[in-house]
Amino acid sequence: MEIFGIPSQALFGQLLIGLINGSFYALLSLGLAVIFGLLNIINFSHGAQYMLGAFVAYLSLNKLGINYWVSLLLTPLLVGATGVLIEKTMLKRLYKLDHLYGLLLTFGLALIIQGVFRHEFGSSGMPYPSPEVFQGVFNLGFMFLPKYRAWVIVVSLVVCLSTWFVIERTKLGAYLRAATENPSLVQAFGINVPRMVTLTYGFGVALAAFAGVMAAPIYQVSPMMGADIIIVVFAVVVVGGMGSIMGAILTGFGLGLVEGLTKVFYPEASNTVIFVIMTIVLLLKPAGLFGTQK
């Protein structure tokens, strides 16, 4: 059977691939959405923090012999801690100012971090092996699916949905959301709002680092890996609606699929299609697909 001249089996394969790339978009845009939704900071260093995650995993494997599984837990904690430090020392001074200041600060940080790593490690990137359990492929009949990529989809779904659940459906999430609406009132109830905000930023950064560790075995661990993907991820967040958690998740996976299909039907446009969609969405629905106009 053929769909638009492409055998349907090949098409399934491409859709699956799109879903895998969408997993990374979703994981990264989720962190951005959390940070923007709760701190009102446009975190431009998100890509650099994703890259940091991959590099910490790479370095801890090669210098300290720490394996993938431990890295998957430790790296987000470590990079998240640097996020806490950044929030404590720099970002918190900017909350009362325009969005632009936060954006510029985090953009500058990203350039510095990337520059330092490029200086140290060069641009070609380092190899990171996939963990042994996930080496090899599943034969799905219509395609070979590398086991590691299957793992990426599963983990990304679990992480995305649990984050959504915590923020939208638990008491902690309710505090967080309340604190963004009216911090002084929430503080009056005896909740330490500044600490909550700090930890939220740390969590967003940890998510980026987590995505970085997940990406390390697939892509080369290279200083520019974050710079390449962050622009796309911003488009995802804008399409989904700034600050909307579910919007970021659904749009991440959705745009991954659209991009995957474009790679089959008109490969030349595959790195622009997301921006075309972004333009159309902004024209028709300026707040994004799932965003609400404030």
Next chain:
Amino acid sequence: MKRNLISLAVAAACAFAGSAQAQISDGIVKIGVLNDMSGLYSDITGQGSVVAARMAVEDYIRASKSTLKVEIVGADHQNKPDVGSNVARQWYDTEKVDMIADVPTSSIGLAIAKISADKGKLHVNSGSATADLSGKACNANTIHWAYDTWMLANGTGKAIVKSGGDTWFFLTADYAFGHALERDTEAVVLKNGGKVVGKVRTPFPTQDFSSFLLQAQASKAKIIGLANAGGDTTNSIKQAFEFGITKGGQNLAGLLVFLPDVHSLSLEKAQGLMLTETFYWDLNEQTRAFTKRFAAANGGKYPSMVHAGVYSSVIHYLKAVDAAKTDDGTKVAAKMKELPTDDVLFGKGTVRADGRKIHPAYLFEVKKPSESKGPYDYYKLVSTIPANEAFRPLSESDCPLVKK
């Protein structure tokens, strides 16, 4: 972003500089190294090319006792033709740069060649691959040094077709370089009795090649030809292994693979790849001695073919400036074609009328991990393609400068 003109203005002036010669504009020969200092080609070119140019100036002046005053500047073109063209214009118009060296990314190389001709300056290109620089886009002010797509196709492409890889599917970087490499390789494949069953143009640069690799897999071609370079090549090779494409009986042909790419892939993934280069650090005593000095000045990283090209081309350029007693771009270009070339990295050679520098090329195979003695010990020499066969013969050239 990253619009940093890295001003490296390091004057490599000679120890005993005499009075400046009258014919040298403003008394200084100024060489601009324009390349990718921050993106996916920065390990292949980048800062290493500045190091190589500086070494060339030192070595030339020491050996020839020349009284030239030479200055090297470097800039990042960010792989964007508009940025590269602006830097070149600024260099030529206001900063008195006489020659632009290196320039990877074929689209930018072609732009700089045109600007250099318009302004009567000189461009000696070592970084770009497109054979059009000495073909239909050639001009009297451009010399193409280290390698080109015709040479790569003729080396790697021919060897693979002859060893039975006769059906091809191309993954092609969607810009001037990829198109030229695909075109030249396709010609070689067809000429040697092979067949091209499909191709896909991938945006430049791309991180995830899995979708394109699946298309290549579905084509059932024996060979997947990678008409890309740098990070694109390493990512596509890595992901082809991940998807079990090589286990399924298809083979990859890395049409342009540099030593730093192999280094970054690791031998496990790169072993068995056939590739063509015109320089490898471990060719002979002289290349090893050069590499030792280069690595010391370049943070331990070994030179790529492009770095070697920059070194060799700057030496020949300075030799021509001294011989022509001027730094006028057009005159020096003519002198460079007139004088035979000779340096420690590429040996003796010539620059042809179409601006093509001629030297031997080498077909290498990447070693197995067990065969390698350590970092950078990566290549086995399969065969040497003599200088007169390595590059497109003048009789096939579509360069307007070639009289037929």
